[in-house]
Amino acid sequence: xxxxxxxxxxxxxxxxxxxxxxxxxxxxxxxxxxxxxxxxxxxxxxxxxxxxxxxxxxxxxxxxxxxxxxxxxxxxxxxxxxxxxxxxxxxxxxxxxxxxxxxxxxxxxxxxxxxxxxxxxxxxxxxxxxxxxxxxxxxxxxxxxxxxxxxxxxxxxxxxxxxxxxxxxxxxxxxxxxxxxxxxxxxxxxxxxxxxxxxxxxxxxxxxxxxxxxxxxxxxxxxxxxxxxxxxxxxxxxxxxxxxxxxxxxxxxxxxxxxxxxxxxxxxxxxxxxxxxxxxxxxxxxxxxxxxxxxxxxxxxxxxxxxxxxxxxxxxxxxxxxxxxxxxxxxxxxxxxxxxxxxxxxxxxxxxxxxxxxxxxxxxxxxxxxxxxxxxxxxxxxxxxxxxxxxxxxxxxxxxxxxxxxxxxxxxxxxxxxxxxxxxxxxxxxxxxxxxxxxxxxxxxxxxxxxxxxxxxxxxxxxxxxxxxxxxxxxxxxxxxxxxxxxxxx
Amino acid sequence: xxxxxxxxxxxxxxxxxxxxxxxxxxxxxxxxxxxxxxxxxxxxxxxxxxxxxxxxxxxxxxxxxxxxxxxxxxxxxxxxxxxxxxxxxxxxxxxxxxxxxxxxxxxxxxxxxxxxxxxxxxxxxxxxxxxxxxxxxxxxxxxxxxxxxxxxxxxxxxxxxxxxxxxxxxxxxxxxxxxxxxxxxxxxxxxxxxxxxxxxxxxxxxxxxxxxxxxxxxxxxxxxxxxxxxxxxxxxxxxxxxxxxxxxxxxxxxxxxxxxxxxxxxxxxxxxxxxxxxxxxxxxxxxxxxxxxxxxxxxxxxxxxxxxxxxxxxxxxxxxxxxxxxxxxxxxxxxxxxxxxxxxxxxxxxxxxxxxxxxxxxxxxxxxxxxxxxxxxxxxxxxxxxxxxxxxxxxxxxxxxxxxxxxxxxxxxxxxxxxxxxxxxxxxxxxxxxxxxxxxxxxxxxxxxxxxxxxxxxxxxxxxxxxxxxxxxxxxxxxxxxxxxxxxxx
Numbered sequence: 001x002x003x004x005x006x007x008x009x010x011x012x013x014x015x016x017x018x019x020x021x022x023x024x025x026x027x028x029x030x031x032x033x034x035x036x037x038x039x040x041x042x043x044x045x046x047x048x049x050x051x052x053x054x055x056x057x058x059x060x061x062x063x064x065x066x067x068x069x070x071x072x073x074x075x076x077x078x079x080x081x082x083x084x085x086x087x088x089x090x091x092x093x094x095x096x097x098x099x100x101x102x103x104x105x106x107x108x109x110x111x112x113x114x115x116x117x118x119x120x121x122x123x124x125x126x127x128x129x130x131x132x133x134x135x136x137x138x139x140x141x142x143x144x145x146x147x148x149x150x151x152x153x154x155x156x157x158x159x160x161x162x163x164x165x166x167x168x169x170x171x172x173x174x175x176x177x178x179x180x181x182x183x184x185x186x187x188x189x190x191x192x193x194x195x196x197x198x199x200x201x202x203x204x205x206x207x208x209x210x211x212x213x214x215x216x217x218x219x220x221x222x223x224x225x226x227x228x229x230x231x232x233x234x235x236x237x238x239x240x241x242x243x244x245x246x247x248x249x250x251x252x253x254x255x256x257x258x259x260x261x262x263x264x265x266x267x268x269x270x271x272x273x274x275x276x277x278x279x280x281x282x283x284x285x286x287x288x289x290x291x292x293x294x295x296x297x298x299x300x301x302x303x304x305x306x307x308x309x310x311x312x313x314x315x316x317x318x319x320x321x322x323x324x325x326x327x328x329x330x331x332x333x334x335x336x337x338x339x340x341x342x343x344x345x346x347x348x349x350x351x352x353x354x355x356x357x358x359x360x361x362x363x364x365x366x367x368x369x370x371x372x373x374x375x376x377x378x379x380x381x382x383x384x385x386x387x388x389x390x391x392x393x394x395x396x397x398x399x400x401x402x403x404x405x406x407x408x409x410x411x412x413x414x415x416x417x418x419x420x421x422x423x424x425x426x427x428x429x430x431x432x433x434x435x436x437x438x439x440x441x442x443x444x445x446x447x448x449x450x451x452x453x454x455x456x457x458x459x460x461x462x463x464x465x466x467x468x469x470x471x472x473x474x475x476x477x478x479x480x481x482x483x484x485x486x487x488x489x490x
Numbered sequence: 491x492x493x494x495x496x497x498x499x500x501x502x503x504x505x506x507x508x509x510x511x512x513x514x515x516x517x518x519x520x521x522x523x524x525x526x527x528x529x530x531x532x533x534x535x536x537x538x539x540x541x542x543x544x545x546x547x548x549x550x551x552x553x554x555x556x557x558x559x560x561x562x563x564x565x566x567x568x569x570x571x572x573x574x575x576x577x578x579x580x581x582x583x584x585x586x587x588x589x590x591x592x593x594x595x596x597x598x599x600x601x602x603x604x605x606x607x608x609x610x611x612x613x614x615x616x617x618x619x620x621x622x623x624x625x626x627x628x629x630x631x632x633x634x635x636x637x638x639x640x641x642x643x644x645x646x647x648x649x650x651x652x653x654x655x656x657x658x659x660x661x662x663x664x665x666x667x668x669x670x671x672x673x674x675x676x677x678x679x680x681x682x683x684x685x686x687x688x689x690x691x692x693x694x695x696x697x698x699x700x701x702x703x704x705x706x707x708x709x710x711x712x713x714x715x716x717x718x719x720x721x722x723x724x725x726x727x728x729x730x731x732x733x734x735x736x737x738x739x740x741x742x743x744x745x746x747x748x749x750x751x752x753x754x755x756x757x758x759x760x761x762x763x764x765x766x767x768x769x770x771x772x773x774x775x776x777x778x779x780x781x782x783x784x785x786x787x788x789x790x791x792x793x794x795x796x797x798x799x800x801x802x803x804x805x806x807x808x809x810x811x812x813x814x815x816x817x818x819x820x821x822x823x824x825x826x827x828x829x830x831x832x833x834x835x836x837x838x839x840x841x842x843x844x845x846x847x848x849x850x851x852x853x854x855x856x857x858x859x860x861x862x863x864x865x866x867x868x869x870x871x872x873x874x875x876x877x878x879x880x881x882x883x884x885x886x887x888x889x890x891x892x893x894x895x896x897x898x899x900x901x902x903x904x905x906x907x908x909x910x911x912x913x914x915x916x917x918x919x920x921x922x923x924x925x926x927x928x929x930x931x932x933x934x935x936x937x938x939x940x941x942x943x944x945x946x947x948x949x950x951x952x953x954x955x956x957x958x959x960x961x962x963x964x965x966x967x968x969x970x971x972x973x974x975x976x977x978x979x980x
Contacts, residue, residue: 030564030621031609034557039637042554064532067524068611068642068658069580072587074520076597086587086597090559092611093583093599095646097562097576107566107576109583109608118599119521121558121582121611131520141833147529152558152642156585168558343631 003351007289012233019283020162023292023356026279033160033167040356041279043300045170048278049150051202051297052172055194061146061174066128068152069119074127078252081126084219088156090121090167121154126220126271129175130249137177137267139258144187145177163280164237164490171275174242177267179257181246184268185223188244191272192225195240203278204295204407205229205285206415207239208437208485210462215446218271222246228461228485230415231284234435236461236487239281242272280490285411286380292357293379295407296400301337303329303396304358306349308365315340321369322362325392334396354379359403360396380406421483425474428486432458437487441480443473451475458486493841497779502723509773510652513782513846516769523650523657530846531769533790535660538768539640541692541787542662545684551636551664556618558642559609564617568742571616574709578646580611580657611644616710616761619665620739627667627757629748634677635667653770654727654980661765664732667757669747671736674758675713678734681762682715685730693768694785694898695719695775696905697729698927698975700952705936708761712736718951718975720905721774724925726951726977729771732762770980775901776870782847783869785897786890793819793826793886794848796839798855805830811859812852815882824886844869849893850886870896911973915964918976922948927977931970933963941965948976 005022006014020026025041028034037045053063069092076082096113100106122128129147136142154168174191178184192209199205207227211217217224221243229239250256250266257267286293296302305322309315319340329336339349346363353361361377368374368389376395377384380403387395418436422428431438433456442448442460452475453459462485473480495512496504510516515531518524527535543553559582566572586603590596612618619637626632644658664681668674682699689695697717701707707714711733719729740746740756747757776783786792795812799805809830819826829839836853843851851867858864858879866885867874870893877885908926912918921928923946932938932950942965943949952975963970 027625029557029618031557031559031561031618034559036557036622037555039552039554043552045555046553062529062533063536064529065527065535065660067519067521067526068644069521069524071521072597075587076595079595082587082597086589089585089587090582090609091584091587091599092580094581095579097565097572097579097581097610099576105566105569107562107572109581119580120587128519128521132526135517154558170555 003290003355005289005291005355008232015287015289016284017162019287019291019355025283025292026162028162031167033157035162035166035168037170037276040300044282044294044298045276045279047298047300048203049172052198052274053150055198056148056172056174059190059194061148061176063149064147065149065151066125066132068122070122070125070128072118072120074131075120077127078220078249080248081124081220085123085155089123090154090156092119092121122151123153123155124271124273125149125151125153125173125175126245126249126269127253130253130255130269133177133267134253134255137255137257140179140260143177143179143257143267144183146174146187147176148172148174161280163276163283166276169276171273173273174271176270177250177255178270179259179268181268184246184270185244188223188225188242188270188272191242191270192227195242195272195274196227199227199229199239199278199281200408202295202297203282203285204297204404204411205239205281206408206412208462208464210464210485212241213446213449213460213463213484215449216460218243220245220248222248226462228487229281229285230418230437230487231281231490232287232414233284234418234488236437236485236489237277237281237284238461238489239278240272240274243270245269245271286357286407290382291355293407294357294359296359296404299357299359300335301356301358302334302400303336303360303362304353305336305338305362305364306346306353307338307340308346308363314366317366317369318364321389322364322374325389328393329396332393332397334400360399378403380410419485422474423471428452428474429456432456432486432488435488437461437485439483440474440486441471441482442484443476443478443480445476448473448475452486457488459489461485461487461489493780493845495779495781495845498722505777505779506774507652509777509781509845515773515782516652518652521657523647525652525656525658527660527766530790534772534784534788535766535769537788537790538693539662542688542764543640545688546638546662546664549680549684551638551666553639554637555639555641556615556622558612560612560615560618562608562610564621565610567617568710568739570738571614571710575613575645579613580644580646582609582611612641613643613645614761614763615639615641615643615663616665616735616739616759617743620743620745620759623667623757624743624745627745627747630669630750633667633669633747633757634673636664636677637666638662638664651770653766653773656766659766661763663763664761666760667740667745668760669749669758671758674736674760675734678713678715678732678760678762681732681760682717685732685762685764686717689717689719689729689768689771690898692785692787693772693775694787694894694901695729695771696898696902698905698952698954700954700975702731703936703939703950703953703974705939706950708733710735710738712738716952718977719771719775720908720927720977721771721980722777722904723774724908724978726927726975726979727767727771727774728951728979729768730762730764733760735759735761776897777847780872781845783897784847784849786849786894789847789849790825791827791846791848792824792890793850793852794843795826795828795852795854796836796843797828797830798836798853804856807856807859808854811879812854812864815879818883819886822883822887824890850889868893870900909975912964913961918942918964919946922946922976922978925978927951927975929973930964930976931961931972932974933966933968933970935966938963938965942976947978949979951975951977951979
């Protein structure tokens with residue numbers, strides 16, 4: 001397989017689009033804006049799902065499933081939320097097709113099957129879930145409710161890109177209900193930390209954490225907590241959000257509970273989600289000019305073995321030689337693939353596994369069998385080493401940890417080197433043009449935020465919790481309590 | 491919790507509907523025909539998914555994900571398939587809402603957002619997948635393709651029932667592509683056996699296996715292999731199907747491959763699925779007048795411990811007493827819940843766990859602490875026993891196996907006792923009225939099948955592979971090669 005991949009320095013966006021397809025992760029479908037997630041890409045998504053799912057369950061959450069459709073009258077109940085999604089939603093209006101009498105063999109919508117009330121394909125599920133919670137919640141004894149669902153959602157985006165912005169995408173959405181404001185805020189923060197730790201420890205992606213400005217927060221939220229990652233082209237990517245929804249949805253759907261003294265109050269809510277967009281973050285954080293680079297914890301195949309052989313006998317010898325070691329590795333839980341395909345040359349296979357980001361490749365030929373050796377290659381540094389076969393398991397133990405750590409360190413370095421402070425608007429514009437996060441004082445007004453956005457395309461990605469240092473807004477000169485993160489973003 | 495459950499003998503259908511809700515499995519939503527799967531029901535579905543998913547992977551299948559929507563022109567390409575689903579599909583016609591100027595705060599469909607081509611919410615995914623496979627398949631080297639997806643599908647059913655027939659349901663759908671007819675037929679049979687073994691070994695539901703008659707097979711299939719289970723009311727339930735699709739979809743989407751000699755031919759296909767309908771089979775196979783009865787392999791909670799106490803001290807003593815044993819059980823992989831809720835009495839808890847079908851309940855009070863004993867209750871037989879606490883782990887090992895086996899035996903007995911032979915139409919009608927499977931000779935014509943269906947409401951559930959015994963059709967008297975299974979069905 002020839003890589004033939006555009007270099008990042010030439011055209012980062014083209015590099016991304018090509019990589020997604022060449023690494024067999026996903027492709028565009030014949031439905032506008034909807035993607036096909038291919039087996040290799042889906043296997044990575046399954047690893048993400050499995051790890052997150054167990055973290056949700058460890059923290060007391062349960063999975064459930066709510067309907068795909070939201071009747072229009074429910075959809076519009078929470079006005080800000082409805083306004084936020086109204087312009088990009090798929091609407092079901094009919095429930096039947098019939099034969100098209102003018103076109104034999106063709107079908108057309110049966111006008112007699114028009115729905116009395118249109119159904120919205122969920123862009124997010126707060127409305128349908130809070131309509132349901134109304135029936136589940138009477139007293140403080142029914143609280144908290146800590147649910148999550150793994151689901152598909154649809155947002156009719158005009159410009160789509162594989163994984164980053166698609167009309168249909170896969171995600172998890174948590175929806176919790178609480179008796180007190182404090183408990184709901186704590187939940188939103190808990191999930192914000194859970195997301196940050198997962199992305200950092202498992203995907204080797206460092207993030208900054210904090211809250212969104214009013215104009216960037218979720219439609220219907222009081223506060224949006226976010227994690228933001230920095231891509232190699234200097235643009236930020238919102239990787240996961242958790243929302244403190246206040247009593248907005250409880251009020252919209254009239255969900256009240258009786259406290260211990262019988263006093264009625266509206267229920268407090270959160271919602272939170274990460275999506276297949278994380279796949280985009282993964283690709284753009286670690287990928288290089290040779291293709292995808294996968295952290296070992298996420299790799300569907302962690303180790304690939306490519307036998308070098310000229311005859312069936314040589315292949316058999318090589319396979320017999322590695323077999324006990326492969327079995328040891330599998331017993332330790334590593335996923336090992338032996339690529340013994342006959343119709344592809346080793347060079348082709350090397351390229352294919354490099355572009356697919358397999359963390360470790362082992363090449364073994366007849367000379368290795370003689371010398372009790374093998375050649376081991378690590379994808380992150382593209383470096384080769386000849387080792388004694390008896391040291392294989394130890395070496396793999398080391399490499400799996402080392403590659404994971406190295407990828408995190410490398411991306412942490414990148415983030416640090418591309419996070420800079422601007423103390424006046426001229427510096428700010430220069431730094432924003434160069435890419436990366438720019439920390440700057442902001443007076444807290446939407447007016448300033450919009451001026452900056454219109455003039456530089458940069459938005460406030462995140463208002464950090466810590467980092468308190470009083471200063472003056474780079475636009476208005478008014479007092480600012482801390483610097484906030486600006487960047488151009490995906 | 492008072493059970494207050496209708497008896498099966500009084501009204502089986504009412505018993506089912508009440509049980510689904512009282513056992514906290516699912517409920518109707520505010521969207522017509524769509525259900526909310528509640529956490530307890532979803533946890534059972536997750537167990538089903540996990541086991542099936544590993545069986546699919548063991549047999550060489552990979553997961554992927556294809557779009558929710560099917561453009562109308564693709565949907566209608568395979569005519570029989572389209573005809574089969576056209577009358578029950580949700581159609582997306584618009585992609586935007588706007589403010590309703592006549593109703594402030596309300597939204598209406600923006601007529602300017604009408605789609606050029608309508609999108610069908612997938613009732614099944616052959617069309618969208620074969621459109622994709624066309625781009626993936628050129629040569630025999632690209633085959634076989636063995637994919638599965640876990641997804642939601644929508645079929646606009648007029649009469650819906652929780653789990654058994656809902657407008658939206660969850661399922662897995664496998665879609666495979668092969669170079670030869672033999673290989674595709676083998677795949678369909680492999681999955682038919684995989685389903686039968688899974689349902690038998692894991693869900694403790696015995697099934698009969700075979701093929702469907704032409705009028706009962708999947709729209710677009712050459713042959714449908716099925717597993718059929720018998721519910722306690724004597725009605726059959728189709729629990730899973732796998733279809734040999736011939737070259738029908740390859741022809742509809744022009745998918746050809748070059749064989750080793752460069753000769754072009756259409757690709758051979760299968761598709762197969764099981765759905766949340768299996769939850770209905772589970773409930774109706776094992777449930778009794780006290781509620782749900784779960785086979786241990788499917789139970790989200792296998793063992794529940796209810797402490798009996800009058801004071802905080804007593805509760806603490808009881809918990810200290812069972813703690814090391816609970817830890818032993820959990821280490822062995824059993825899922826154990828200690829129900830120490832303070833605001834519910836033991837009797838209420840007992841009822842709740844009985845209605846939810848928890849396989850084993852343990853009650854422990856201060857007297858047990860003194861006597862080194864505990865009371866153990868098995869849900870399948872509703873029988874109690876006082877045992878020595880040191881024998882607990884052995885006892886649980888025994889019970890988990892024994893309950894699983896007992897449930898299967900019991901339902902096998904039921905199936906055997908309710909599978910009878912009719913050698914003439916009068917006997918046939920009498921037996922069908924009494925319920926259960928009726929084995930009868932059939933001449934193989936649709937005419938006979940329809941006459942029987944119209945007069946008795948019984949359909950051919952399954953044409954078994956074996957059971958070859960030549961005879962005469964109970965209607966026409968014409969030659970029949972074997973008896974086939976008739977029943978009324980869900």
